[in-house]
Amino acid sequence: MTFMFEYFSGAASFVHLAVLCYMLGLLTRKELLLRGFLFLGSLFYILYYYYIAESPLWEAIAASTLIAASNLPVIYRIFRERSTFGMTDEMLTLYQSFPNFNPGQFRQMMAQAEIVEAHDDVTLLEQGMPPSHLYLTNTNGFVLERDHLQSDLGPGNFLGEISFLLGGGATATVKARAGASYVAWDLGQLQSMMANSSSMANAISVLLNKDIARKLAVSFPSKPFALPPTVT
Structure with a gap:
């Protein structure tokens, strides 16, 4: 001892x-x-x-x-x-829409974002037109229009993700009603961030592909379609 x-x-x-x-x-x-x-x-x-x-x-x-x-x-x-330490309640709620992101990647993503509250009705996407931003709905109050059909969108939906991943025009028109809140990312800034960080590029691609798959899983064809006739 x-x-x-x-x-x-x-x-x-x-x-x-x-x-x-x-x-x-x-x-x-x-x-x-x-x-x-x-x-x-x-x-x-x-x-x-x-x-x-x-x-x-x-x-x-x-x-x-x-x-x-x-x-x-x-x-x-x-x-x-x-760690999510120091995040506000609003950021913690938004973080739920990024399930495959770690807190650091989420903070990096939100550093490029702008949270907007619409004071008037505004068109975010116009069908057939290339979008300038990627959007995430933060509240209720969004209307999707496609082929003369309309549906309401709630919080947690990405908008413009197909055009962002594949290029081309928006597949639908989306309008935000007055009072609706959404998050917007400039597409050029997102592409630059993805080019500079392979981990962010993978995380964003996986996130948006999952969002597309989720939407397809709950959607139905708007018009009946027929199988081609069988040749005998």
């Missing part, structure tokens, strides 16, 4: 703990644990350099402090990517 007390009360234990933290960090595949172990190891080195000599080794302490501090921005970034 005396040996253990002398060991842990001495400066040598700090350097051993620092090396152990560095080894554990290098052995893990999880970036947050890696950064946490490196930060903790640097703190133990600071304690070692403070107590090992009669006077603190300030140059070594300063170097270890810089190494420890360099991990903090990365730890903060990882935390932001994996």
Whole structure:
């Protein structure tokens, strides 16, 4: 017991703990644990350099402090990517429409967005015309018109996603009534973001393809169709 007390009360234990933290960090595949172990190891080195000599080794302490501090921005970034902490209730509600996004990707997506409340009736998409924006309905109050048929749209529906993915004109006309709220993304900015980040490009493509599949699953053909006659 005396040996253990002398060991842990001495400066040598700090350097051993620092090396152990560095080894554990290098052995893990999880970036947050890696950064946490490196930060903790640097703190133990600071304690070692403070107590090992009669006077603190300030140059070594300063170097270890810089190494420890360099991990903090990365730890903060990882935390932001994996946590919804700090999101408003409105953002948390919108996040439900991005099930395959992590919180960091959602924040990156919303950094390019504009949340709009329509003061008057406004046409967002016109059938056959190339759209300039991708939209997400945030409330009720949207009307879809296609081939002289109309249907109401509620919150959580992407608009213009087919044109965005495949090009060409909008497949329907969509109008927002006064008081309706929606999110808008400039298509040029979205395409630039996707070109600069393969992870964002994959996430956006998967999201919009799932939205299209969901809409097809609950839609019905507006006109009956006949099978071609069988040749005998």
